[in-house]
Amino acid sequence: MEKITSSKNEQIKQIIKLKRKHDRIKFNSYLLESWHLVYEALKSNARIKKILTTPKQFQLHSDQLDHFQDIVLISDEVSKKLGSTLTPQGIFAIVQLPKTQHINPNATSGGWLLLDQIQDPGNIGTMVRTADAIGLSGVVFGSGTASRFNPKVLRAMQGSQFHLHLIEADLEQWIDGFKNQQVPVYGTELNPNAVDFRDVHPKSNYALIMGNEGNGIQKQYLSQTNLNLYIPIKGQAESFNVAIAAGILMFQLQK
Amino acid sequence: MEKITSSKNEQIKQIIKLKRKHDRIKFNSYLLESWHLVYEALKSNARIKKILTTPKQFQLHSDQLDHFQDIVLISDEVSKKLGSTLTPQGIFAIVQLPKTQHINPNATSGGWLLLDQIQDPGNIGTMVRTADAIGLSGVVFGSGTASRFNPKVLRAMQGSQFHLHLIEADLEQWIDGFKNQQVPVYGTELNPNAVDFRDVHPKSNYALIMGNEGNGIQKQYLSQTNLNLYIPIKGQAESFNVAIAAGILMFQLQK
Incomplete structure (x- = not known):
């Protein structure tokens, strides 16, 4: 399993860019944070490119993460750099932007x-x-x-x-x-x-x-x-x- | 009228401390931001110690500020330092902490x-x-x-x-x-x-x-x-x- 311990790692620098709209479009990806959201993405078959997790979060959710291939273990330092709160939970997913939904505004319901x-x-x-x-x-x-x-x-x-x-x-x-x-x-x-x-x-x-x-x-x-x-x-x-x-x-x- | 143009001014440094609970109690004061809130404080006779305003905000609200004594003109740089958003409006009030309201929980209404x-x-x-x-x-x-x-x-x-x-x-x-x-x-x-x-x-x-x-x-x-x-x-x-x-x-x- 790949491991990243430095927040200066090039891959991490690129992931941080996903906080900006311009780069989300360029890389066709966005970043999800926290287990609740990563799990919702897994359940709904969103196109998850990569999951980044601290060893602690990986252990907590190993059952649900077991069948997923692209997992990167990250340090707390990297987690803090990626997170949007002072004390991030420590688990993230890079998800492909969903395809534009073509819904006809002339044929809606609800x-x-x-x-x-x-x-x-x-x-x-x-x-x-x-x-x-x-x-x-x-x-x-x-x-x-x-x-x-x-x-x-x-x-x-x-x-x-x-x-x-x-x-x-x-x-x-x-x-x-x-x-x-x-x-x-x-x-x-x-x-x-x-x-x-x-x-x-x-x-x-x-x-x-x-x-x-x-x-x-x-x-x-x-x-x-x-x-x-x-x-x-x-x-x-x-x-x-x-x-x-x-x-x-x-x-x-x-x- | 007093003017402060540098965000390194000692008075400004002290005002910034009011963002922390410990210092609000120590100085018996809190900081209000934006005209809407300063005006609400003026209307309700809150104990305003000082109003800090950019020249622009002072001009906009001069009618309502005219009778107030302790006004300090501040630069945009100082305003940015005091504000809690990227583009603060430019007007602040230092308000005395209100006295504790003693309401008897055995005699409420509403x-x-x-x-x-x-x-x-x-x-x-x-x-x-x-x-x-x-x-x-x-x-x-x-x-x-x-x-x-x-x-x-x-x-x-x-x-x-x-x-x-x-x-x-x-x-x-x-x-x-x-x-x-x-x-x-x-x-x-x-x-x-x-x-x-x-x-x-x-x-x-x-x-x-x-x-x-x-x-x-x-x-x-x-x-x-x-x-x-x-x-x-x-x-x-x-x-x-x-x-x-x-x-x-x-x-x-x-x-």
Whole structure:
């Protein structure tokens, strides 16, 4: 079994580059961190190129890793260099970027979450995890939304990328697609004159758009929705965090 | 008006120390960042010792800052050193730690959120902001929960600390207090055998306990609740993020 003990090793230097979008595309790979995510990738037959693990993590999970060929043992020093937290667990996988999923926006089913220029990776990952838990079919990442392979997005998703469709696409096309199918499209507005979300009954098919943390949904999309929803605020906060709002809304909308 | 242009200035070095709990107590102060939070502090008559601002931010908010005496103009370099993001807005306030609020756990009113060993500052701050938006009376930080003066907690709270009670206390005492008043105490469990939260009707007075991200609520508290609630999971995710779960539950419980 190959061993790497120095964080100055050329292979490690290259793997660290995968934290940047440009290099993920160049090397057609992204980096997963922690056993929970590596195990989700193994279970869902993602194309894992290599697993890097400390001897301790290898021992802990040897049963599940036994049939996997490309394992590299790494030192704690290397693990710290690869990890995105102060005390990384010590296990990583280099995974091939999944092939683009071609889903026809005119032939969808179920609930869909559309992200319009969401900035914060933690918010994005949490929304994907919540959409998964609530049983939506997929999430569409509109332009200006952080990448689904961003290490912080990956951490917050907690493996949900293996459970539902994640699409990078033009939101305009998708909104048109839902409308062609007569699937209702809901926007969200920080405006008490919008419709109280509790007045909408759960649906089998729907789309929910969530907008940028500071600016909300872009005007050209807001004007194309069937209804714009509002969560009543009883206290003094000006607004809900976008991921919290998305959670409350999806839970109400999903049949 | 005093001006500081070098990030090596002794005063700046001391202010940076306020990011650590030990030094916040030593200097009886904490650091707020961004105009939104500085303005919330001004509005709520928090004891602001000093405002540090770039000339640009000073100009933008001169109307509201005009009557404030202790303003220090800082350079962009100093602002970057003080800020907790890559591109700080450029305005900060040094605020005196608020006096401990003595609230009798045997004489509460409204909804209360109890945090049991929550780790992630973003989750904690977001839960406080959500409790504020939903109209709860306060949040109790149990031991092992990150500090409410942690810079990342402050950022996620978005000023909600000025709108509702934040208490650092022993959860045991507070749970006893609610029970003495016959106020229902709800726990949360990742267990489909717990009660579906939608079966509980909104309440004027209640307490909701949220537990650690990995381990949930400590057993000694779970056994003392009136009911333990569960949010049904329809998809494949193992759980909800703790702040999302808190948001969905508080929205249901709060009358």
